[in-house]
Amino acid sequence: MHKGKSDSVSIFSSLPEDVVLKIASLLQVRDLCALGCCSRFWRQLCFSDCIWESLARNRWPLLSSFHFPSSSTLTHSPNFKKWRKLYLDRHVELGVRARAVLKFVEACSRSESLEVGDHLKAVDTLIGTSFGFEDVQRFLFDPQMNVLINLVGVHYCLTTLGIRGDNLVETLRTREISDRRVCVKWWKVGRWFYGFRMRDETHSRWVSLADLAAEDDEHVLGVLRRGTIHEVLRVQISVVGRTSTHWSHRLE
Known part of the structure; x- marks a missing residue:
């Protein structure tokens, strides 16, 4: 019945x-x-x-x-906001901040490459807003987004949230972005040899988001973390492949 x-x-x-x-x-x-x-x-x-x-x-x-x-x-404040409203207000706020990060990275990478200083500024924005892992997945791990945005989220998860590599790789696979790749290129000051400075050195690596998440290529991850310091003159991150160039999508 x-x-x-x-x-x-x-x-x-x-x-x-x-x-x-x-x-x-x-x-x-x-x-x-x-x-x-x-x-x-x-x-x-x-x-x-x-x-x-x-x-x-x-x-x-x-x-x-x-x-x-x-x-x-x-309980005692006459003008208190209940937790549900606090939650929903913050969700909306983070959506706005995520759009700001998206627009910033887009403006800084018109030729589908991004200087490491701008990349680190985007990461710092997430740090300043205290994004959680769920927020990164929702707002930055969309497969329709440019891979440079995905990379900002991966970097933040590893360095700030301390997400374990295997958990992060599984999340990237679930979001269908684990195989997306970037090219990281950096220039180093030439070494001195018997009083003469050699030519500046150029290094480049193609690496997938999954490899970075698993920290299989710690050298590239270290370059991204440090940025342009000491002997490193410049670090540039570029899109690999033509399927990673979409910028806009609807943030829920």
Whole structure:
């Protein structure tokens, strides 16, 4: 016999609150919001601060308590924002910041090559905004984007978020961008030999995003991390292949 909506709600409402909250906390944000539209019971439960606080802290672990107010502050402040609104506001803010990074890299790489200083500025923007791993996947790991944008996300995940190489490689494969390649070229000051300075040296490597994520080519990764310092005069990152030149796509 088919049970009506009220029967389904009564079944869940009879469960202990912590059990129902646990069920809801296992859902993705979209599914959680959809569930909250099913009934008044689910709306009250799915909009619970304890669920959204956990979602926010898990998604943005780099944010300190300065960015996230304490529960007591939220409870007693007359102008407090609930955790769900904090979460959604920050999601929108990061989408705006991601578009800014996209436009910056696009403007700096008209000829499909990017100077390492501009690459590091894009990474610094992510650091300043405390992007989480989920944000990088959502906003920077789209296969329709230029590979130079993907590379910014890979660099940030390795150096700032400390994502393990195998986990990052698996994510790149899931997003279908692991085999995309860039050419990293750098110029070094010529060495001195018996009082004479030799010609400046030029080095170049073709490397895939998966190789960088797995840190199989630590030398190239080190060049990208250090930038133009000491004996390195210039570092340039170029697109390999004509399928990596798309810039715009819709950020959710």
